[in-house]
Amino acid sequence: MIQDLTDRDTDAGVRIRTAAVLLFARQGYAATSIRDLGKAVNMTNAGIYHHVTSKEALLADLMRVAQRGLIDATERMLAPYRRPADRLSLLIGSLTAVHARSPMTTRVMDGELRSLTPGSAARDEIIGLRDAYEAHWKDALADGVAEGAFRVADERLTRLALMSMCTGTSEWYRPDGRSSLEQVCAEFVAIGLAAVRAPAVASLATADLSLLPDYPWEPLDDRDDDPRPDEARR
Template sequence: MDTSLTDRDTDAGLRIRSAAVLLFARQGYAATSIRDLARAVNLTNAGIYHHVSSKEALLADLMRAGHRGLIDATARLLDGVQQPSDRLALLIASLTAIHARSPLTTRVMDGELRSLTPGSTAHDEIIALRDEYEDHWRRALADGAGQGVFRVADQKLSRLALMSMCTGTSEWYRPDGDSSLEQVCAEFVAIGLAAVRAPARPTASADLSLLPDFPWEPPDA
């Protein structure tokens, strides 16, 4: 096999995914054409189709990889952690950090499910992956409420509110801002635990090195 050809194909595929994430996040999937992608990476339309079968397949691939990276990282972080407060703290910190570090990829993951064809295999797969991840939050809140360490009137609303707080960092966090990512994560953990009225106690801190890095995330976005 000609490894130089393989390397060029890999590089082109990565550049296409980087351009797709940037365009899908900034102007939306529906407003982005194959021609836009081709122009962004200096390829022809045919060159794009050499690497991806369709624009929707490209979107599904990005969302699939993003969700799987999130699920795998979360499983590693929660491995062996029993206390609901510690689990919730790790969930808040990790979701906050992933959205802050990969804002464009996570915006696409969070906002473009509607662009996948309803009832398609890809659509159903992404929903299943999203539910698999959110089950960690459901179980942590249910266990905390069941053990009497959380006091929440509505577990679903509490989960949605806390997750929205975390995912919002993709819109406003900047590495050169006033607060470091570790400070933001710690503050959000404190806010989240206070929201469920968890008793004050030391909580597990998330090892941010375990979180996924998405190679297609534009570094200067």
Template sequence: MPTLESYLTDRDADASLRIRTAAVLLFARQGYAATSIRDLARAVNLTNAGIYHHVSSKEALLADLMRAGHRGLIDSTARVLDGVERPSDRLALLISSLTAIHAQSPMTTRVMDGELRSLTPGSAAHDEVIALRDEYEDQWRRALADGVREGAFHVADQRLTRLALMSMCTGTSEWYRPDGDSTLEQVCAEFVAIGLAAVRAPAEPAPSPDLSLLPDFPWEPPDA
């Protein structure tokens, strides 16, 4: 199996995809602001002009990655929740799917979660990514609100509960390792149990997500 470095510098591999892989890697590791076009060019063995042949600007590249990432998150969540009615089941699947996505694509999700600040405020890209983020989070808002309205959940502050649960899930991008002590399925199941306990939902079996429905980000750096 080729190493990440050999893939990034392989002139026979798709240059546009290699640039996006390098961008995700560098943006996640050292931050968007600290990454230059020269850094990207060096990582993929191209000139600066070669980079600009594929992307119009560094910010446009970031916007494309964030836009595609959020759309993948939204589309996969719709597949996971298709036909699921009970608020507790929806919340369980939201928790497990968000946990798994961050564990499987840690670099992409770190960029999605941490670099919105790097898009120019008021720009079309900035507004579009915010709208996509809000569209995804609406699934969480509705699940919690429906559970409270039906008496299945008991929470003092729905917004704080949502933020706390989502932060628990997204944290796997920082610490989960496939060769760690717990499998991804075990982590998801434990987080679901914690989440349902936090909203004081009745103790009932929770559905498990079909991990094949989660998004595949082809630019996610392998084994980074």
């Protein structure tokens, strides 16, 4: 993670992307200008445009790379498994961990689709990537219901509820909090399997966090500045 966005010894493209994620996550894409990005990295507007063609193209690229990284990691983890409970466990654990480890990148990935121009090729591509990822959740739940391993009244609502639980870690998880990331993932898996009324199994697949994507532009976690006492933190 970059500590100094103005350090010219660090790749300019990475610095610009770090600044973009930081600003898009904190104040929103619409409220961030090219001038804001230039100020953050100590570059002129022309200097920014030397590395990116437009602010929207920069957003689309960040979302594209982040989404593809999540899909690739997910598919590598799921490949050896067929049992729905294993697949759901891996999906819950990996989505939770990605959002906890890269909170600002995932906030942008999850929240700024609305900022891409409707009907544009970039927006259609990001929607396609999002749908390809969510298909793994749909398939795991549908297979579990079809096999009698899961009892779910509404598969869509269940999927949305479980995914929202996982993505919420980008808002509250802290590396120095009371629970380790592994503990949070394990607890969320238990909650998820209980939600689909899955029977207890002797052993369950566990997400390999080393396979998860690393985003080189993820900003330093500013939640370390949280002034609340430790017992008030998650």
